[in-house]
Amino acid sequence: PGDPVATPIVAKINELFAVDAEAREQSLSVEARHRLRQQKAPERLEKIKAAIEAAKPGALPGGALENACEYAIGIWPRLICFLAYPELELSNNQAENSMRPVVLGRKNWIHIGSPQAGSKVAAILSVIETCRRLKLSARDYLSAVLPGLANTRLQRLPNLTPTAWAAQHQ
Template sequence: MIGKLCGLERAYQDSTPEIRYQMRQEKAKPVLEKLRHWLDKTLPAVPLTTLLGKALNYLHKYWSRLTIYLEDGRLNIDNNIAENAIRPFVIGRKSWLFSDTPRGAHASAKVYSVIELAIHKNDKTLNWE
């Protein structure tokens, strides 16, 4: 069901927020209702100590955060933009251990900031105005 939701988002990614909102109400909302029904039925039957139980409990706990994207066509179903933005820093943090001086570390941070800004300045999904 999650794959179906992501497929809908991919199919409408170039649409206006208004069209995405309509699609979500007509197509995504019924999928989420089906998923919620399955979750409510399955969660009590699965021990919380199992991996599936932990996953279902997580889904139940954060359900409102998962479904908030239905309310606005400008919202994304996931946080991939933020995850991709911090990836270079996560990957580079071990390299920073080898900065010889605080000035070198600050210089590296400035270079990373400029590079990230240049990369994301061309990202059409972000509003730079």
């Protein structure tokens, strides 16, 4: 039981997630996952988009289904960017789950001061959480990267992300 329109769309989306599950089960490299996605994802994406576009005209105006369809179609280019960037995950659940303690602790951190400070705290926590996900000592990473950061050329910044730094130092 479920929504007769949304349930088949969700099933099609799950087929897309199955492609990445296959890559994980086979412990594929980023390059191999990219090839697998290029092989299997475009057809699935076409079916998903077609199903969403077909569902929209029959949706209740202003209803949840219509809003969901409009949202998905409106951000479609961002939804499919994982095809060009194989290091991206299909879902941001891991990132959202890692930020949950931040959201829960927000009232305790009222002293942060301003909206600008909030975005800086979010960036710092993102770096810390990425280090934790990579099983990388945040202290070691920050001790190595921060001292020379001010004198680093923009072109080198991608080499200083926790992911790139870990690959170079492990």
